[in-house]
Amino acid sequence: MHPDLLQAAHLLFSIAGPAPEHIKMSRSGPAKYYTISHAITLEECARHLQGIKTRGATLRHPEHQTRALAFDADVTRLYPGWWWITGAAQHLAAAGYRPLLEPSPAGRGGHLWLIFEDLVDVRAARRHVCQIAPVLRDVKEYWPGPEHAPRWNKVRLPGGRYVSPDRSAWCQLYDAHGQELSRDGLAAAQVLLTSQTPVGIVPPSSPDDLRDTEANAPVRPQAHPALPAPPGASSSRTAATTDGRQQKHDAASHRFLWFHYTPRQVADWYNARHTADDLIEFDRHGMANAGLIGRPERTPSLARTPDGRHWTDFGAGALQDDGRVDGGDVLELLVRINGGRKAEILRQLGQEMVAEARAELERAAQASVLPAPWVQEIMSEAGWTRYWRLRRGQSSGA
Structure with missing residues (x-):
């Protein structure tokens, strides 16, 4: 066996974790994966990289430890879909992580991988990653899964073959900017070995932060973070505690007053950012x-x-x-x-467009420049008021 394959097999063995069962991808059976009732072995990890038998695992080690984080998204999901995952990878790369993108050979999205040089605390790592790329908070398929979930799917390990009754293809690896890094097992092994993120990038977290991260891990999709409260909203602790849900609803609704748009503008926004190949x-x-x-x-x-x-x-x-x-x-x-379901899709895309327009409005105000032309076209009078208040350094929530 090539030395790089053997070394990468050891890495996969560490990534998989010691759970008493794992999964195998099926070439011929009616199910996509079958459960194997023993812990994954080093030999099975090597055979995975050789394209012989494709394996998957939980990625979890005892005491909240892991060697890798993984996120899964589809191309057909509007938010947070594959397009959003690739953007998250770019943010993480800019922050010093070494993310790997693994599109599915079946054309249904793919995995975002973050592999560490040694074990890290799952909660601290997830907390930091989601601070850098908040969209990852809303990805409901991620690994290791939350400890409070009684059962959680296992994820196909990186670098093997995608097999099914009608398909057998290597899972290619790409960097955050879409540059192809591998198209076979040996190349994947070499990429995995050189794409590990230093553990020191994960900052220490307090025990309370770690508990909150685990308790709030999304078992189902969550809403986007609420915007600052609109002008005149109460800032007292009592009001925030007793009426927090209503304030979040009001803030989320208020941002839509900053923009007026037509279905055609939503369509133009989406078409400018996607192609049929997506x-x-x-x-x-x-x-x-x-x-x-x-x-x-x-x-x-x-x-x-x-x-x-x-x-x-x-x-x-x-x-x-x-x-x-x-x-x-x-x-x-x-x-x-x-x-x-065009009306529903336009509604969801309108929410995504508003989120991007809001971010551009606030970025432009902070930089003392005008927003991008497409944002100016949909800004309402309230939106321009918000822009100029931010530009003058007067928060709308003050």
Whole structure:
């Protein structure tokens, strides 16, 4: 065995943790994974990297310790989806972490990995990572899972093969900026060995902070952090305690008064940030099976333009009522994939757009520059008032 493979197998063995069971990915069975009723072995970790048998584990060590954090997101999930995960990786890299992105060969999103040089406290590491990239607080599939959860799924270890009855492909690793780092087991082993984050990057946390982090770990998606209270809101401890929920609701609602927008502006915002390749895995000819949008077929007939901004369904029976070939922009593709619930999708995207616009408004005010043109186009009178107050250093919650 190549020395790097053996060394990386030892690393995976440490990442997996000593839990009394693990999982194996199935090439032929009806289930995607099967539980193996013994702790993972060093040999099994080596075979994982060799692409022989793909394994998964809890990543948990005793006494709240771990060697790695992992987060999972889908491309079809609006928030926090794969696009948000890649942004989180970039923030973490800028802060000194060495994140690895592992897109799923099945084209349904992927994993964000943070591997440490030694064991760290799960709670302290998760707390710090979520402070740097708050979107990760809302990712409901993460590892190690919360200790208070009676059962938690295991995660496929990095660097192996993705296998199923109709697919067998290496799980490629990328850096935070989308640069391909590996496409086979040996290259993955070498990447894993050189992409470990120093444990010293995780700051110490107080016992109360650690307990809060574990107690508040999301078992289901959580809301975005509340904005500062609007002008005139009570700042007394009693009011904050007895009416905290109402204040959070008022603050979250108030931010929407800063922006007025149309469905077309939401569509333009989304289309400017995504391509069809973010939603569907097209083959080297730019084609995909229309079953992904609800029209199963044997021969792929769903095509995208070279820039990925539009798609067309050339299949039989895909004509619109007026006789034109079916197709549309990236947003329309997202709507088809999600079953046609366009109003609900626009509502969710509007929330995401407002969150980004708010961040840009506040950044621009702090830098004493005007917000980006697209933000100016949707800012209301209240939004401009908020901007100028921030720019003058007068908090709206003062």
